[in-house]
Structure formats: C-alpha cells, structure tokens
Amino acid sequence: MNEKFDIYADSSANLTEKMIADCGIKVISYECTCDGKKVICYSGRPFSDDARDFYGAMSRGAEVSTSLISSQRFYDAAEQSLKNGRDALIITISAQVSGTHKQACLAAEQLEKDYPGRRVYVFDSANSGFGEGLLAVQAARLKNMGESAEVCFKQLEISRFRLNSYFTVADLKYLKKGGRIAILTFHSLEDRIVKNAFRFLETDCVCPKELPVCVCGKKREIEIITKKPVVAGPQERVINSRSRSAKLRIAQKIV
Numbered sequence: 103m104n105e106k107f108d109i110y111a112d113s114s115a116n117l118t119e120k121m122i123a124d125c126g127i128k129v130i131s132y133e134c135t136c137d138g139k140k141v142i143c144y145s146g147r148p149f150s151d152d153a154r155d156f157y158g159a160m161s162r163g164a165e166v167s168t169s170l171i172s173s174q175r176f177y178d179a180a181e182q183s184l185k186n187g188r189d190a191l192i193i194t195i196s197a198q199v200s201g202t203h204k205q206a207c208l209a210a211e212q213l214e215k216d217y218p219g220r221r222v223y224v225f226d227s228a229n230s231g232f233g234e235g236l237l238a239v240q241a242a243r244l245k246n247m248g249e250s251a252e253v254c255f256k257q258l259e260i261s262r263f264r265l266n267s268y269f270t271v272a273d274l275k276y277l278k279k280g281g282r283i284a285i286l287t288f289h290s291l292e293d294r295i296v297k298n299a300f301r302f303l304e305t306d307c308v309c310p311k312e313l314p315v316c317v318c319g320k321k322r323e324i325e326i327i328t329k330k331p332v333v334a335g336p337q338e339r340v341i342n343s344r345s346r347s348a349k350l351r352i353a354q355k356i357v
C-alpha cells in the first residue's frame with residue numbers, strides 16, 4: 103500500500119531544481135548572513151545562482167554564518183501535508199553539526215499532538231550537503247515505488263553511514279590553527295605547484311628586496327612539516343607501480 107506522505111529536506115541537502123521537481127521533495131530553507139546581509143537559499147532564484155553568489159562571497163573573504171531552522175518553520179512547512187491528511191518525512195542535516203535536527207524533532211512532536219493519527223518522521227541524515235541530498239532522493243525513489251514512509255525511513259538508516267562526504271576549499275581560512283594540510287601529487291609539475299604554494303604561504307614578506315621596509319604586510323600562515331616530499335618506499339614501488347611518481351607534502355597552520 104502506498105501510504106500518503108510528503109518528503110521534506112532542509113536546504114543543506116543542496117538539491118538542484120531538477121531533482122526537487124523530479125522527486126517532488128519540498129525544501130525548507132536555511133537562513134544565512136553574508137557580511138551582515140540576510141540570505142535565504144532557494145529564494146526563488148535557481149539554486150545554482152544562490153550558491154554561486156554565496157560561495158563566491160565566501161571565497162572573497164566575506165563573513166558568513168548560518169542560523170538553524172526553527173521548529174516553527176518546520177512546523178509551518180510540514181503542517182501543509184498534515185492538513186491535507188498526509189504524513190511527513192523530514193530529512194535533516196546531521197544532528198552532530200547542527201541544532202536543526204532537534205528543532206525538526208520538536209516540530210514533529212507538536213504536529214503529532216495537534217493532528218492525532220498523523221505521523222511526522224524526522225530522519226537524521228548524519229550528513230550534510232549532497233550526502234543528505236542523495237538520501238532525500240533515495241527516499242523519493244522508494245516512495246515512487248510505493249513504499250511507505252516507515253520503510254523509507256528504515257532504508258535510509260541503512261544507507262546513511264555508507265556515505266562519505268568530502269569537502270574541498272580553495273584557501274586555508276577554514277583550517278584551524280594546528281590543523282594540517284596534506285597534498286599528494288602524481289606528477290612532478292603538480293608537485294612543483296604545491297611546493298611553490300607552500301613556500302609562499304610560509305613566507306613572511308614578499309616585498310621586493312630593494313624596499314627598506316615591508317609594505318606588503320604578509321604574514322606566514324603555515325609551517326612546512328615535510329622539508330622533502332614523502333615518497334613511496336621500495337616495497338610499495340614494487341607492488342604498486344603508480345606510487346613511483348607520488349609525492350606527499352604536509353604543512354601545519356600556525357595562525
């Protein structure tokens with residue numbers, strides 16, 4: 103039996119418009135501030151435009167913060183389903199990184215009280231970003247196959263710890279003092295780029311030598327841990343031929 107329910111995901115799931123439309127997922131938006139200005143994801147513009155502006159500002163050094171989604175906003179969103187006699191499955195960002203999950207749970211508790219007989223499932227994705235998004239898409243696929251909200255929930259529980267999320271950032275701003283960056287390359291030209299970038303980041307001043315005083319104000323950000331790159335040992339070179347060209351350089355953030 104295909105029980106009637108709707109799937110919600112918070113906007114940390116980074117779903118594209120096409121996925122939202124194809125899967126019929128309802129997105130509950132985070133509110134962010136970017137240099138003091140309020141920004142709402144999924145404001146009605148294509149998400150890719152919002153994302154480009156937001157991450158673009160971040161990489162230009164803007165101060166950004168995200169506030170959690172309040173239980174009231176979860177309540178207001180999911181209530182639409184309950185009013186129409188449908189249940190709700192809400193997929194949230196990991197409870198480990200955000201209080202948003204707890205807010206969704208509070209909303210669910212209240213909704214189930216206010217709409218006796220209806221169910222509101224809140225699923226902790228244990229992920230953020232597209233890891234969460236993929237779980238929402240999986241739930242939608244199962245729903246389209248006729249599975250109940252309960253079955254979707256159980257399947258997601260199996261899937262969530264099979265996902266690994268990897269993030270790439272273009273600068274060291276978000277690396278904590280004492281945190282390390284390790285870069286493995288497989289080509290000498292790539293290794294040279296890493297070597298030069300590390301050397302630049304380890305340098306205090308880049309003013310021309312003729313200048314009597316520093317005007318650039320550049321401060322070193324890292325300490326290079328590997329003066330020479332780490333390479334594969336003789337044993338590994340034998341059993342793994344691709345390791346022969348691999349070079350690993352490591353540095354530590356000092357500010």
Ligand SMILES: [Zn+2]
Pocket residue numbers: 306307308309315316317318319320
């Ligand atoms: Zn200088």
